[in-house]
Amino acid sequence: MAGRLETRLEVADGVxxxxxxxxxxxxxxxxxxxxxxxxxxxxxxxxxxxxxxxVTGAGRAFCAGADLSAGASTFDYATRTDAPGTxxxxxxxxxxxxxxxxxxxxxxxxxxxxxxxxxxxxxxVIGAINGPAVGxxxxxxxxxxxxxxSTDAKFGFVFARRGIVPEACSSWFLPRLVGISRAMEWCATxxxxxxxxxxxGGLVRRLLPPEALLPAAYALAREIADNxxxxxxxxxxxxxxxxLGADHPMEAHxxxxxxxxxxxxxxxxxxxxxxxxxxxxxxxxxxxxxxxxDFYPWWQPRGYS
Numbered sequence: 001m002a003g004r005l006e007t008r009l010e011v012a013d014g015v016x017x018x019x020x021x022x023x024x025x026x027x028x029x030x031x032x033x034x035x036x037x038x039x040x041x042x043x044x045x046x047x048x049x050x051x052x053x054x055v056t057g058a059g060r061a062f063c064a065g066a067d068l069s070a071g072a073s074t075f076d077y078a079t080r081t082d083a084p085g086t087x088x089x090x091x092x093x094x095x096x097x098x099x100x101x102x103x104x105x106x107x108x109x110x111x112x113x114x115x116x117x118x119x120x121x122x123x124x125v126i127g128a129i130n131g132p133a134v135g136x137x138x139x140x141x142x143x144x145x146x147x148x149x150s151t152d153a154k155f156g157f158v159f160a161r162r163g164i165v166p167e168a169c170s171s172w173f174l175p176r177l178v179g180i181s182r183a184m185e186w187c188a189t190x191x192x193x194x195x196x197x198x199x200x201g202g203l204v205r206r207l208l209p210p211e212a213l214l215p216a217a218y219a220l221a222r223e224i225a226d227n228x229x230x231x232x233x234x235x236x237x238x239x240x241x242x243x244l245g246a247d248h249p250m251e252a253h254x255x256x257x258x259x260x261x262x263x264x265x266x267x268x269x270x271x272x273x274x275x276x277x278x279x280x281x282x283x284x285x286x287x288x289x290x291x292x293x294d295f296y297p298w299w300q301p302r303g304y305s
Contacts, residue, residue: 007036008058009043014051014225015218016044016123023059028067029136034110037140038117045122048287051225051233053121054217055144056128062153065135111136111168119143119169119241122234122288124224128217129153129204134192138203139166142173145237146220149204150213153195161190176244178202229268229284231291235259242299255298262293 008019018040020027027033044050057063093104100107118125118140127147134156141147157174159166166174166187174183178201186193186201198204208216224233239259243252263269268286275282 004036006030006033007040009040011044011047011050013222014049015221016040016047016050016053018044018053018055019058020056020063021058023057023061025067026061026064026132027057027059027137028064029111029140030067031110034114037114041117041121046289048230048289050123051228051230052124052126052221054126054128054214054221055141056214056217057130057133059131060152061131061137062129062133063137063140064132065137065158109167111139114140115143115168115170115173121237123230124221124233124237126217126221127204128213130210130213132156134158135162136168139168139170139173142168142170142177143241147204148206148208148213148217148220149195149198150210151195151207152210153198153204154192155186155195155198155203156190156192157187158190158192160188227282229272229282229286230288231266231268231284231286232263234288234292235263235296238297258295258298259293262295266291 004021006020006022008017008021010017010019018037020033020037022028022030022033041053044053091104093101093106095101114136124146125144127141127144127149129141129147129149131150131152132154133141134154135158138155138157157166157170170187174187177183178186182201195204195207199207206216239252239255243255246252266286268284268291271282271284
């Protein structure tokens with residue numbers, strides 16, 4: 001796509017493929033890549049011809065983590081000109097008295113901006129982890145709905161070995177995916193581990209030979225695109241993720257009831273039943289851009305501060 005420097009976005013037959021594209025740098029993560037990933041998800045959400053999104057890496061890596069070319073100042077946003085919030089005309093988060101305004105945009109973690117945008121996606125997201133995925137290269141995967149991995153993939157929550165801490169909202173996502181004990185082991189040791197351990201721990205759903213990874217991701221995306229109502233999938237995705245933090249099943253019952261009541265009155269539900277009875281493929285008329293129910297989004301807006 002024109003204008004993209006460090007990613008590629010291709011759409012065909014209802015499936016979007018987003019490729020991290022700095023193969024000569026093992027797809028190391030930069031501020032430019034952050035903005036391009038966010039823009040890509042803005043585009044896929046806005047396009048009704050996109051039913052599912054696959055994310056993968058170019059070359060032999062998925063993402064080797066943050067680009068460390070800035071040396072010792074890599075994670076010191078206060079000293080970097082490419083940090084969020086440090087564009088011309090924007091103020092510094094450091095006040096005149098030396099204290100820090102932690103609600104300032106320039107304090108925000110770049111990986112967290114990406115994972116929050118993926119979390120908000122209206123389309124299901126499939127990670128096709130084709131090689132090493134370290135640091136933000138693994139934490140950016142956590143809000144993806146299904147992660148398939150090559151047998152060549154390696155993973156590492158290496159933050160403590162770089163003198164920092166897990167980022168990209170991983171303190172919320174990772175224990176929910178793999179449990180607190182395994183999450184703490186991986187993060188406290190910062191060690192690299194292989195695809196088999198990632199599978200056994202629940203970080204990935206399935207392992208495949210390298211040559212079979214993308215075909216398997218496309219087959220899964222096609223199954224969604226060809227058979228499921230897009231509005232139903234968009235609602236289901238947010239219902240499942242957001243109920244992870246619910247205090248009581250009654251919260252889910254209230255939400256389920258709203259969704260079933262609303263969807264039951266829409267054209268998709270009629271088409272879903274009739275196509276089943278008539279033994280033909282369904283052609284769902286409702287679209288995410290026009291037919292999301294009136295209670296969506298049901299959660300309270302949450303600002304950064």
